[in-house]
Amino acid sequence: MAFLAAPNGFAGTIYKCNVGGKIAYGDQPCAGGSGTELAVQAAPPVDPAAAEKLASNKLRLLAMEKTRAADELREERERQRAAKAYQTQKQKCDRLRLKQKWVEEDLGRARGDAVAAARQKAQRQAEALAVECPA
Numbered sequence: 001m002a003f004l005a006a007p008n009g010f011a012g013t014i015y016k017c018n019v020g021g022k023i024a025y026g027d028q029p030c031a032g033g034s035g036t037e038l039a040v041q042a043a044p045p046v047d048p049a050a051a052e053k054l055a056s057n058k059l060r061l062l063a064m065e066k067t068r069a070a071d072e073l074r075e076e077r078e079r080q081r082a083a084k085a086y087q088t089q090k091q092k093c094d095r096l097r098l099k100q101k102w103v104e105e106d107l108g109r110a111r112g113d114a115v116a117a118a119r120q121k122a123q124r125q126a127e128a129l130a131v132e133c134p135a
Contacts, residue, residue, distance in 0.1 A: 012027065012040050013027075013038065013039060013040065014026070014027065014038045014040050015027070015028060015035050015037060016037075017034070018034065019031075089133075092133075093129075093132060099125055100122075103121055106118050106121070106122075107121075107122045
């Protein structure tokens with residue numbers, strides 16, 4: 001048996017029945033006449049101002065949820081952009097460190113007049129690394 005709220009303030013009777021050791025509620029009397037009648041009070045009339053306020057609040061809530069969802073999406077995109085920028089910068093710094101290592105190796109192998117040029121190249125590479133990757 002199903003229980004449904006009475007529309008339009010209609011008050012009725014609900015029957016509480018014990019069927020096989022289980023309690024059941026319905027709008028029909030219990031089989032065999034055993035059970036309890038429960039009086040149902042009519043619902044108060046709908047206040048038009050309250051209904052209008054409820055509808056207005058639902059619209060505001062919907063707008064707020066839409067805004068929150070858009071904000072979360074924007075924040076997620078910004079986090080992804082920041083992560084990508086970080087990864088790009090890290091790769092660039094790794095390449096510059098590797099170039100610095102190679103230039104220093106070249107400086108160690110340089111002989112004669114090439115030492116001054118290799119030293120200057122190593123200095124410039126160190127400066128480029130310091131500018132791009134200050135940490």
